[in-house]
Amino acid sequence: MRNKKRHKRSRVIGLTVVGVTALAVGGGALLMTDNDASAARRPAGQQAPAWAAMTVKCPDAATRLSNVPQQARPAVDKELATMDSQVADAYQQLAARGAGADQDWVRTRVLEPLNVQRRGALNRIGNEIGRVASRPSGLDTLASCTVQQAAPASAPADGATSAPAGATSAPAGATPAAGTAAPAAPAAGGQAQSGPVxxxxxxxxxxxxxxxxxxxxxxxxxxxxxxxxxxxxxxxxxxxxxxxxxxxxxxxxxxxxxxxxxxxxxxxxxxxxxxxxxxxxxxxxxxxxxxxxxxxxxxxxxxxxxxxxxxxxxxxxxxxxxxxxxxxxxxxxxxxxxxxxxxxxxxxxxxxxxxxxxxxxxxxxxxxxxxxxxxxxxxxxxxxxxxxxxxxxxxxxxxxxxxxxxxxxxxxxxxxxxxxxxxxxxxxxxxxxxxxxxxxxxxxxxxxxxxxxxxxxxxxxxxxxxxxxxxxxxxxxxxxxxxxxx
Incomplete structure (x- = not known):
């Protein structure tokens, strides 16, 4: 029974989504993706368009750690959960800054501290595995994160521009069956630009x-x-x-x-x-x-x-x-x-x-x-x-x-x-x-x-x-x- 389980649930500090979209885990210095090709040409400090929400991408250590000894798994799982929380905290900081998050600020105030935190967690993971088996190599390569622009919220939703994997979209201009009305597309930007769009x-x-x-x-x-x-x-x-x-x-x-x-x-x-x-x-x-x-x-x-x-x-x-x-x-x-x-x-x-x-x-x-x-x-x-x-x-x-x-x-x-x-x-x-x-x-x-x-x-x-x-x-x-x- 649940009332017989004796455990203490830790208090987790949440984050508020404000103006920009989220984070994740993936490698290298500060980068802007092709979703906003003009970003690289903007002077430092110039704000991105309001719709150009940001997301952080980092390597997913959890997926890549496929050979963890059974004795080390509880500690490793907790460290991986800590890394997810680190990303959430970094996102909170990025979200609070909003459109004023220029490249220098993002690099020095968000990415560099996040990468340091991730290196620490990955080092602890290596130590835990090393206690019972050979320490894995290459963990440091999983530490560094990048920032990229998410897709604009104004992109069309008619199925002609981005076919789902394994599916073939109808040609542009295709219409629903005669006598039926096309379902209305929802308005963009459901959660303060964090999606869906x-x-x-x-x-x-x-x-x-x-x-x-x-x-x-x-x-x-x-x-x-x-x-x-x-x-x-x-x-x-x-x-x-x-x-x-x-x-x-x-x-x-x-x-x-x-x-x-x-x-x-x-x-x-x-x-x-x-x-x-x-x-x-x-x-x-x-x-x-x-x-x-x-x-x-x-x-x-x-x-x-x-x-x-x-x-x-x-x-x-x-x-x-x-x-x-x-x-x-x-x-x-x-x-x-x-x-x-x-x-x-x-x-x-x-x-x-x-x-x-x-x-x-x-x-x-x-x-x-x-x-x-x-x-x-x-x-x-x-x-x-x-x-x-x-x-x-x-x-x-x-x-x-x-x-x-x-x-x-x-x-x-x-x-x-x-x-x-x-x-x-x-x-x-x-x-x-x-x-x-x-x-x-x-x-x-x-x-x-x-x-x-x-x-x-x-x-x-x-x-x-x-x-x-x-x-x-x-x-x-x-x-x-x-x-x-x-």
């Missing part, structure tokens, strides 16, 4: 079908197993991330929705999860969580003055899912094996806007149009159609580890034909599908780290398997025998 949205009807599934082979496992876990009716929210930042309050810097296990927060352990209650009707104690979606309609949500909420730019009314389905499906080419208990999987990348899309796995669409999936755009849905978020998880497991240092290398996606790489085994593939009723023209956005500007490409889902052994066996048997269960 008009260019983050696209009419789903302007996106061509782009879903391709592998052809099933004779030995495919064609069944499905589902758990009914509700829509977070019990309002289980927090800004923790027990997978990435265990033991750290507000480790996510954005709010999560939870279904399944009732115990989940930063201080949960395998034992506490196994002993907790669940919202799932079949007794499945697994934990499922994802960033909340908010409608930015001026509503002051309960977390408006809290870390992870309004103090970090996550504002507006939290939308309760209309539906939240949890299902597992099989492999296109083979039978599946049981997942190990307490297997942890993250799909997508909460920092994909600054990290790049190598680990991005956001999937946005609308009911009635789910053969068209968006990666880096929010969908504008026709009236009567719901917004859909789908997280399709990695379905190949290394056969040994329930987690890995960067929380990624112990699992993998199958290839285009549906096969796992050598050394990996097919496991039931988790699909989290969440729908929302969003009025056409409403401004909405996913919660994010402050520096990620609420970009749709940063969406992500998390899972910890806490199924009983008997329930997992039942799920695997159902999937392998081609039945529909749950």
């Amino acid at each position: 008009k260019a983050d949205f696209v009419d789903i009807r302007r996106v061509r079908p782009n879903v391709k599934n592998p052809r099933t082979r004779a030995n495919a496992s064609r069944g499905t197993f589902s758990s009914r876990c509700g829509r977070n009716e019990n309002k289980h929210f927090n800004s923790d991330n027990v997978i990435v930042a265990p033991g750290v309050s507000n480790g996510a810097h954005h709010m999560h929705d939870y279904v399944g296990n009732r115990d989940t927060d930063a201080f949960s352990t395998n034992d506490s999860l196994a002993a907790a209650g669940t919202t799932c009707t079949n007794g499945d104690r697994s934990t499922h969580y994802w960033p909340v979606l908010r409608q930015q309609d001026g509503t002051k949500e309960a977390d408006a003055d809290q870390p992870g909420g309004g103090t970090e730019g996550n504002v507006g009314r939290i939308l309760r899912p209309d539906t939240a389905s949890i299902s597992f499906r099989g492999s296109a080419v083979s039978r599946v094996v049981e997942m190990p208990k307490f297997l942890r999987i993250i799909t997508g990348d909460a920092k994909a806007f600054t990290n790049g899309t190598a680990n991005a796995n956001a999937s946005w669409s609308c009911t009635g149009f789910e053969n068209r999936q968006l990666k880096d755009k929010y969908p504008l849905c026709p009236r009567g159609s719901k917004v859909v978020r789908t997280f399709t998880f990695q379905s190949c497991w290394d056969g040994k580890n329930a987690d890995s240092a960067n929380h990624r290398t112990h699992v993998a996606f199958a290839d285009a034909k549906g096969a796992c790489a050598k050394g990996f085994k097919a496991i039931p593939q988790l699909v989290q599908r969440i729908t929302y009723k969003v009025a056409p023209g409403s401004l909405f956005a996913v919660d994010s780290f402050p520096e990620q500007l609420h970009k749709p490409v940063t969406d992500h889902g998390d899972f910890i398997n806490v199924m009983s052994n008997s329930l997992m066996k039942k799920a695997v048997k159902c999937i392998n025998t081609g039945r529909k269960c749950g």
Whole structure:
């Protein structure tokens, strides 16, 4: 039970989003990107245009540290969480300065102190690893950050200028089906220029079908197993991330929705999860969580003055899912094996806007149009159609580890034909599908780290398997025998 857990939640100082957009983690001296080519030609001290919000980009040490000994992981995870907070603090300073943040000021007052802090954290990480194994080389290369201009808020949102990865936009001038009105694009600049912006949205009807599934082979496992876990009716929210930042309050810097296990927060352990209650009707104690979606309609949500909420730019009314389905499906080419208990999987990348899309796995669409999936755009849905978020998880497991240092290398996606790489085994593939009723023209956005500007490409889902052994066996048997269960 939660009231029996004895831990002290640390107080986390939030930040206020004022006038400029956020931060992240990536290397070198002060740079301005091609999004504002004129920046390099402006004299020092001259203000950028009001729309040219700034973001800081740094290397993501968490992703690159793939070989951390088990004994060192708790200390390393806490240092990585400290680095995220350092970025948040630097952003607070940059935001407070606003448009007056010229290059010299940004370099001397923001970037140089941030880089010193990051070197200290990386040095401590090296020391922790060095106590039990060989100290990793090259950690210093992950310290330096840059500043770049974010995209202008006035960019178009018709889908013709920035097609999502894997999708083909309709040609310029394309129109919706006859007799239907085009969904209205939300106004730009939802959160004091921190996003979303008009260019983050696209009419789903302007996106061509782009879903391709592998052809099933004779030995495919064609069944499905589902758990009914509700829509977070019990309002289980927090800004923790027990997978990435265990033991750290507000480790996510954005709010999560939870279904399944009732115990989940930063201080949960395998034992506490196994002993907790669940919202799932079949007794499945697994934990499922994802960033909340908010409608930015001026509503002051309960977390408006809290870390992870309004103090970090996550504002507006939290939308309760209309539906939240949890299902597992099989492999296109083979039978599946049981997942190990307490297997942890993250799909997508909460920092994909600054990290790049190598680990991005956001999937946005609308009911009635789910053969068209968006990666880096929010969908504008026709009236009567719901917004859909789908997280399709990695379905190949290394056969040994329930987690890995960067929380990624112990699992993998199958290839285009549906096969796992050598050394990996097919496991039931988790699909989290969440729908929302969003009025056409409403401004909405996913919660994010402050520096990620609420970009749709940063969406992500998390899972910890806490199924009983008997329930997992039942799920695997159902999937392998081609039945529909749950």
